[in-house]
Amino acid sequence: MLKLNNISLLYDEDKEEKTYALRNINLNIEYGKFYGILGPSGSGKSSLLYIASTLKKPSTGTVTYDGKDLTQLEDEEISEVRLNEFGFIFQKHFLIPYMNILENVLVPLNSNKIEDVEKAKELLNSLGLGSKLKKKSYELSGGQCQRVAIARALINNPKVIFADEATASLDHKNAGEVMEILNRLKGDTTVLFVTHDKSMTKDSDEVIEIWDGAIRGSSI
Amino acid sequence: MKPLNNFRNILFNKNRILPIIIILALQIGVIVFMLSIGVSLIDELDFNLINTSKVFIPVLPETKLSADERNKLKDELQHIDGVNGVVDASYNNARSKMIFFGCGTSKISVQNKDMILIQNAVGMKNISGELPNNSNEIMISTLNLNAFNSNIEYKIGRYSSENSFDLKQDYIVSGTFEGDSNIYLSAEENLEKLPYLMLIINPDKYQEVDLVLTSKYKTLENNRSYKNYKGFKQNAKTMMSLLGVIAISVFSFGIWISVMNLMKNNIMARKNEFSFLRSIGYSKKYISKRVFIELFVIMLSGYIVGILMGEIALVIFNSRYCIPTGILFTLWDNMFVSIPALVILFLLLNGYLSVNRYIGKLDWVSAMEETA
Numbered sequence: 001m002l003k004l005n006n007i008s009l010l011y012d013e014d015k016e017e018k019t020y021a022l023r024n025i026n027l028n029i030e031y032g033k034f035y036g037i038l039g040p041s042g043s044g045k046s047s048l049l050y051i052a053s054t055l056k057k058p059s060t061g062t063v064t065y066d067g068k069d070l071t072q073l074e075d076e077e078i079s080e081v082r083l084n085e086f087g088f089i090f091q092k093h094f095l096i097p098y099m100n101i102l103e104n105v106l107v108p109l110n111s112n113k114i115e116d117v118e119k120a121k122e123l124l125n126s127l128g129l130g131s132k133l134k135k136k137s138y139e140l141s142g143g144q145c146q147r148v149a150i151a152r153a154l155i156n157n158p159k160v161i162f163a164d165e166a167t168a169s170l171d172h173k174n175a176g177e178v179m180e181i182l183n184r185l186k187g188d189t190t191v192l193f194v195t196h197d198k199s200m201t202k203d204s205d206e207v208i209e210i211w212d213g214a215i216r217g218s219s220i
Numbered sequence: 221m222k223p224l225n226n227f228r229n230i231l232f233n234k235n236r237i238l239p240i241i242i243i244l245a246l247q248i249g250v251i252v253f254m255l256s257i258g259v260s261l262i263d264e265l266d267f268n269l270i271n272t273s274k275v276f277i278p279v280l281p282e283t284k285l286s287a288d289e290r291n292k293l294k295d296e297l298q299h300i301d302g303v304n305g306v307v308d309a310s311y312n313n314a315r316s317k318m319i320f321f322g323c324g325t326s327k328i329s330v331q332n333k334d335m336i337l338i339q340n341a342v343g344m345k346n347i348s349g350e351l352p353n354n355s356n357e358i359m360i361s362t363l364n365l366n367a368f369n370s371n372i373e374y375k376i377g378r379y380s381s382e383n384s385f386d387l388k389q390d391y392i393v394s395g396t397f398e399g400d401s402n403i404y405l406s407a408e409e410n411l412e413k414l415p416y417l418m419l420i421i422n423p424d425k426y427q428e429v430d431l432v433l434t435s436k437y438k439t440l441e442n443n444r445s446y447k448n449y450k451g452f453k454q455n456a457k458t459m460m461s462l463l464g465v466i467a468i469s470v471f472s473f474g475i476w477i478s479v480m481n482l483m484k485n486n487i488m489a490r491k492n493e494f495s496f497l498r499s500i501g502y503s504k505k506y507i508s509k510r511v512f513i514e515l516f517v518i519m520l521s522g523y524i525v526g527i528l529m530g531e532i533a534l535v536i537f538n539s540r541y542c543i544p545t546g547i548l549f550t551l552w553d554n555m556f557v558s559i560p561a562l563v564i565l566f567l568l569l570n571g572y573l574s575v576n577r578y579i580g581k582l583d584w585v586s587a588m589e590e591t592a
Contacts, residue, residue: 055585076503083501092591094496098233108500
């Protein structure tokens with residue numbers, strides 16, 4: 001469903017001496033699978049995620065999604081794909097501080113229709129936040145905020161979830177809970193989970209190891 | 221494409237916009253207050269100076285003429301088209317009752333026989349009391365009566381030049397009147413104390429009379445009084461208007477700096493928020509639109525609240541200070557709405573362009589990477 005063909009990313013394209021953040025990456029992401037993208041800091045794993053999710057454009061190569069070359073689309077069209085097809089969880093929760101958590105979850109839908117609000121409530125309930133709907137992000141713990149971020153990523157029924165170090169700022173217990181929630185999505189949603197912590201990839205369908213901008217190995 | 225316009229809370233930061241609205245409203249309120257002072261001054265200039273000066277023109281220079289020469293000149297002036305009468309008079313400018321600026325309310329002393337002529341010339345209405353009979357009596361307009369009774373002579377008029385006078389309370393108010401002009405009328409029996417010849421003219425013929433006088437006075441040895449009088453009248457309103465424009469412009473510039481600075485801080489502080497929204501798929505256009513709506517709400521609220529606050533301040537100022545001291549204060553003018561509206565429109569346009577530029581140039585991917 002999501003294919004990365006011969007992807008390279010240069011740090012400074014204008015400089016004579018080329019420094020590659022990513023080099024000749026080829027990946028075929030299948031529907032419903034959980035992918036762990038593992039690598040040390042600076043290895044290029046986040047860059048890979050950003051390119052796969054269209055947040056960044058590659059220097060060379062193509063990203064195709066359901067047969068459509070995303071690298072050829074205009075900004076408005078790519079934005080539409082991200083808004084409708086993808087879900088994002090970052091290391092920082094990026095909850096909007098002046099909105100309560102229910103409103104935050106509704107942000108990707110940009111809707112306050114009753115059915116959407118009910119859906120957001122259900123999601124938050126399922127993540128154990130049903131009693132905190134009116135709370136603001138600064139009233140919650142880091143783990144709770146990250147769970148809200150997950151609910152927000154799921155509200156538009158994304159086909160692919162991109163998670164960039166989603167557990168990196170959490171303690172072990174909270175990180176485990178987040179992983180458990182993400183693992184539950186397997187089968188229905190494709191998850192690309194970037195981490196530097198190998199233990200977080202133990203339940204992945206496939207682990208893609210990145211080293212120095214290149215895929216070092218892939219294991220199932 | 222999912223609906224993108226039915227979630228009113230996105231990018232509408234109530235907590236952040238409230239302080240901006242308050243500051244904007246306060247400044248718009250001050251503009252309304254300043255405008256009111258300006259309009260009051262101009263109104264008073266119109267009423268005291270312009271209207272009056274189109275009825276009376278003091279023309280005789282200070283230098284003494286012989287009785288024959290004076291009568292000859294009087295006769296000559298009487299025949300200018302538009303001149304309704306020529307009387308012996310003294311003519312002084314009293315400083316206005318307005319607190320901020322001396323506008324030159326006229327005090328005219330004439331002999332008793334000419335009183336009726338003056339009375340008709342300025343369209344005195346609702347006369348109560350009697351016409352003044354001697355130099356320590358004055359007839360006063362009803363709107364100045366409060367000022368006089370409030371013992372605020374220091375506001376009504378200190379000596380500012382040899383031709384100004386101080387309206388102290390040792391004058392006896394013989395009567396009051398209402399009319400189109402604002403004068404203090406007094407009587408003087410002694411001709412020696414009436415150095416001027418006062419033309420009483422048809423206000424519609426002012427320009428024609430002025431032309432004839434200007435050409436005639438070229439031939440006279442001393443025309444200082446008429447030149448001074450004309451110069452002051454022509455310049456006063458222009459100068460006041462110019463001063464008002466400068467004051468409002470400087471203050472508006474201050475508003476622009478302060479409000480735009482607050483807006484800029486507000487927008488910059490939300491870099492992560494915008495970056496996140498861009499990352500999940502909101503377009504530049506949509507974010508700019510929502511920020512503009514927020515800006516619009518700030519400007520509209522600041523505008524409405526500001527005008528209301530300004531008006532409330534004016535009503536309080538008028539009731540606590542102006543009415544007790546007899547100061548005529550303008551509480552409403554269309555300018556109180558239109559000038560702040562121009563300021564707001566400018567801020568809105570500037571804000572819109574700035575927001576568009578900022579959102580357009582926002583390197584949101586780097587911002588996301590830096591935050592991660």
